[in-house]
Amino acid sequence: MIEISVDAAACNGCGLCVKDCPMQVYELRDEVSVPIRPENCMGCLSCHEICPAQALEHRGVYPSKRNYIDIRVCEMINRVI
């Protein structure tokens, strides 16, 4: 079961996640996104990519393979940050 939480303090109420989600998981209430149907989430994480406030958090999502990531570049970035 996927659990979704929204950081209400960070959310700016833009509604992009509401529009983007194909499963109508979110609804705007008092200008804050609320996950009203988390059971319908299929874990695509496109809402994460689209949220300008990075206010979303998902738990229990199957992490798909990411063999395209350049491990050496990530290691270098990690050293800098």
Added chain:
Amino acid sequence: MMAEMTVEEMNQQFKTGTVFRAEEIPISCSPSAKDLEQTLHGVMKLNGLIIKSLEEIAGRGANAVTYRAGKKFGHEVAKYFRKIEDIEEALRELSYILHGQYTFELWKPEDKENYVVTENGETFIYLVFHDCIVRQTLRRNGMEQGGPLCQTLYGYVVGAIEEITGRRAKLEIVHTGPNACLKKLILK
């Protein structure tokens, strides 16, 4: 890392001095998968560029070419599967066989009772694709999802399903995401 090696060191690692005879095909892969990362990224880059060029030259016709290629591949691979009439079972078997390249599952929203849905005269099943080599290739190249390279995957699934079940089908994209994509398999 391979990039920091000299050619000589690389040759040693790939054991280029070894003589292979037809009957002595090595069953293990050397070097290790981690060391093949650069090769994999190279293949992804090449595939991405081929598709980009195809799109530039053939325009929308690129989709037809890649779809057909995928469909042929699907038919070719699934020829060796046992024939199954039950579509759900066929899809589960296909997912099991493709595991590693494409991991997908049958999916339904909470309020639906069955995976096979008939609505407005159309019978379909939703599929969620998790692991996908196409998505990874596109992301490696900074390309959009849903274009001609995705058509190879649609063709592949349709071809395999047609071959296994004997039913004609069509795959439509519903949503693409960085971690999973939702597709609709329409049965005819």
